[in-house]
Amino acid sequence: xxxxxxxxxxxxxxxxxxxxxxxxxxxxxxxxxxxxxxxxxxxxxxxxxxxxxxxxxxxxxxxxxxxxxxxxxxxxxxxxxxxxxxxxxxxxxxxxxxxxxxxxxxxxxxxxxxxxxxxxxxxxxxxxxxxxxxxxxxxxxxxxxxxxxxxxxxxxxxxxxxxxxxxxxxxxxxxxxxxxxxxxxxxxxxxxxxxxxxxxxxxxxxxxxxxxxxxxxxxxxxxxxxxxxxxxxxxxxxxxxxxxxxxxxxxxxxxxxxxxxxxxxxxxxxxxxxxxxxxxxxxxxxxxxxxxxxxxxxxxxxxxxxxxxxxxxxxxxxxxxxxxxxxxxxxxxxxxxxxxxxxxxxxxxxxxxxxxxxxxxxxxxxxxxxxxxxxxxxxxxxxxxxxxxxxxx
Numbered sequence: 001x002x003x004x005x006x007x008x009x010x011x012x013x014x015x016x017x018x019x020x021x022x023x024x025x026x027x028x029x030x031x032x033x034x035x036x037x038x039x040x041x042x043x044x045x046x047x048x049x050x051x052x053x054x055x056x057x058x059x060x061x062x063x064x065x066x067x068x069x070x071x072x073x074x075x076x077x078x079x080x081x082x083x084x085x086x087x088x089x090x091x092x093x094x095x096x097x098x099x100x101x102x103x104x105x106x107x108x109x110x111x112x113x114x115x116x117x118x119x120x121x122x123x124x125x126x127x128x129x130x131x132x133x134x135x136x137x138x139x140x141x142x143x144x145x146x147x148x149x150x151x152x153x154x155x156x157x158x159x160x161x162x163x164x165x166x167x168x169x170x171x172x173x174x175x176x177x178x179x180x181x182x183x184x185x186x187x188x189x190x191x192x193x194x195x196x197x198x199x200x201x202x203x204x205x206x207x208x209x210x211x212x213x214x215x216x217x218x219x220x221x222x223x224x225x226x227x228x229x230x231x232x233x234x235x236x237x238x239x240x241x242x243x244x245x246x247x248x249x250x251x252x253x254x255x256x257x258x259x260x261x262x263x264x265x266x267x268x269x270x271x272x273x274x275x276x277x278x279x280x281x282x283x284x285x286x287x288x289x290x291x292x293x294x295x296x297x298x299x300x301x302x303x304x305x306x307x308x309x310x311x312x313x314x315x316x317x318x319x320x321x322x323x324x325x326x327x328x329x330x331x332x333x334x335x336x337x338x339x340x341x342x343x344x345x346x347x348x349x350x351x352x353x354x355x356x357x358x359x360x361x362x363x364x365x366x367x368x369x370x371x372x373x374x375x376x377x378x379x380x381x382x383x384x385x386x387x388x389x390x391x392x393x
C-alpha cells in the first residue's frame with residue numbers, strides 16, 4: 001500500500017522549514033548567552049515559553065480545522081508566519097527581541113502542527129498510518145540535521161557572524177511556504193458538518209475514548225523528562241565544543257532521529273506501542289546518565305546520539321496513537337489537546353532545567369531528567385502490564 005502524495009508533500013514542507021528553523025536554533029542558545037549576555041535560566045524560560053505557546057495555539061488551530069472542515073488554510077498560514085518570523089532573529093538586539101521572534105515563530109508552528117498531523121491521518125489508511133507518520137517525521141528530521149550542518153559551514157564562511165547566518169535561514173523558510181501552496185491538498189470531506197455549525201462542547205470532548213486520555217497522560221510525563229535540546233548544545237559547549245561547531249550537537253541528534261523515525265513508524269504498525277515506549281524511555285535515561293556522568297565531548301555526543309534514538313522511537317508513535325484514538329471529526333482537536341498538555345509540561349521542564357543548571361550545574365540537570373524518565377518508565381511498565389493505561393499503550 002502506497003503512502004499518499006500529500007504525506008510526501010508535507011514531509012518536504014517540514015524538511016525545508018526545519019532546515020530554516022534549525023539553522024537559527026542551533027546557534028540561538030549561544031547567541032543569547034555569548035552575544036546578548038543572557039543567563040542559562042533565561043534561555044530555558046525563552047525556549048519553554050516559546051514551545052508552550054506553540055502547543056497552546058495547536059488547540060485552537062486543531063479545533064478550527066475540524067470546524068471549517070479544511071486543513072490546508074491553517075497549514076499555509078502557520079508556515080507563512082514561521083517564514084515571516086525569520087528576519088527578526090538577525091535584527092534582534094536583546095533577549096526580549098529574541099523572545100518576540102521565537103513567539104511569532106512558535107505561533108506559526110502551533111497554527112500548522114495539529115492540522116498537519118490531522119491531514120496525515122485523514123489521507124492515510126489506518127493499516128499504514130505508522131509508516132506515514134514515520135515518513136513525515138523522517139523528512140522533517142532530515143531538515144533538522146541538515147540545518148545545523150549548514151550552520152557550521154556558514155559560520156566558517158562568515159567568520160562566526162551569527163547574524164549573517166540567520167539571514168541565510170530566511171531562504172528555505174520561503175521555499176517551505178511555496179511547497180505548501182503547490183503540493184498540499186486537503187482530504188475530501190474532512191471534518192464534520194455538524195461540528196462545523198456549532199462550537200466545541202464538553203460533550204464532544206467526552207466522546208474521546210479513555211485510550212486517548214491515557215496517551216495524553218503518558219505523553220505529559222514523558223515530556224517532563226525531555227526538556228529543550230538547547231541544554232544539549234550548552235552542555236557540549238561547556239565540555240569544550242567550539243562555538244562554530246556547536247550545531248554539530250543537533251546534526252548528530254537529528255541524524256539518528258532521521259534514520260530511525262521511519263523504521264520505528266513502520267514497526268509501530270506491527271508491535272505493541274508499549275514495547276516501543278519502553279525502549280524509547282530506556283534510551284532517554286541512558287542519554288541523561290551519559291550527559292551527566294561521562295565528561296568530555298565523547299560523553300556529550302554519546303548522550304546526544306541516545307537522545308536522538310529516543311526521539312525516533314517515541315515521537316511518531318505518539319502521533320499515531322492520537323490519530324488512532326480520535327474520531328475523524330475530532331482529530332484536529334485531539335492533536336491540539338495533546339500538544340497543549342505536552343507544551344505545558346515542556347515549559348515546566350525547561351524552566352526547571354534552567355534553574356537547576358544555574359544553581360547546581362549541568363550534571364544535576366541531566367540527573368533530574370533521568371529521574372523523570374525513570375518515573376515515566378515505571379508508569380508505562382506497571383500500568384501497561386495491568387491493562388490500566390489502555391490496552392494500546
